[in-house]
Amino acid sequence: NAGVTQTPKFQVLKTGQSMTLQCAQDMNHNSMYWYRQDPGMGLRLIYYSASEGTTDKGEVPNGYNVSRLNKREFSLRLESAAPSQTSVYFCASSEARRLYFGPGTRLTVT
C-alpha cells in the first residue's frame, strides 16, 4: 500500500498562475481532506469530501476549488495564485476517525 500520495512535492508559481495539486489514496477510504499548514497556525481545513461525488468547504476555502474525481482521487485547484497561498498543503483520508496524511506539497507563490 502506498497510502496517500501527493504530486508535486514542490512547486513555485507566479502570482496569477493556476495549478492543480493531485492526491490519491489506495486504502478505499470514503472521506478525503485538504489542509494547509502555515507556521504558528497549525493545520487548517480547506475542503473535504465525505464521499465520492460530494465536497464541502472547510475553514479557509477562499481561492481554492476541489474535485473528487473518484473514490481514490481528490484534487485541489488554485485558479489564480496569490502570495498568501504560499504554504504546505496536505491531503488526507480517514477511517474510524483517524486521518492518514500524504507527504505534502510545498508551494511558493512569488
Place this chain on the structure above:
Amino acid sequence: AQSVTQLGSHVSVSEGALVLLRCNYSSSVPPYLFWYVQYPNQGLQLLLKYTTGATLVKGINGFEAEFKKSETSFHLTKPSAHMSDAAEYFCAVNSNSGGSNYKLTFGKGTLLTVNP
C-alpha cells in the same frame, strides 16, 4: 463548535527528562481526541487517540496521554525523552456524532526540542 489550545509553541527538554506537552479542548459533545507527530519535512502521523473507555491512552514510542473531562485536557507525556522525539506535536479534537465525515480541528502545534 470545537477548538484546541496547545500551551507553549516550543518546549525544550534534556535527553532523559520528562516530556509534558499540554492540550486543552473545547467541545459541546463528548470529544474524540488525538495527538499527531510531524517529523521534519514529513506528513503527520498518529501518535495516539482517545475515543471512549480508559482515560489513560498509550501510544507509539512510549508516549501516553490522559483524558481529564473535568479539566478539558488531554496532555501528552513521556517519562524519558530521546533525541529522536524531536518533532512538532499537534493535538486535535473531533466532536462529530457519527458518519464517515470526521473533521478534525487541530491546535497550532508544539515544537519539541531535545538537548543532549
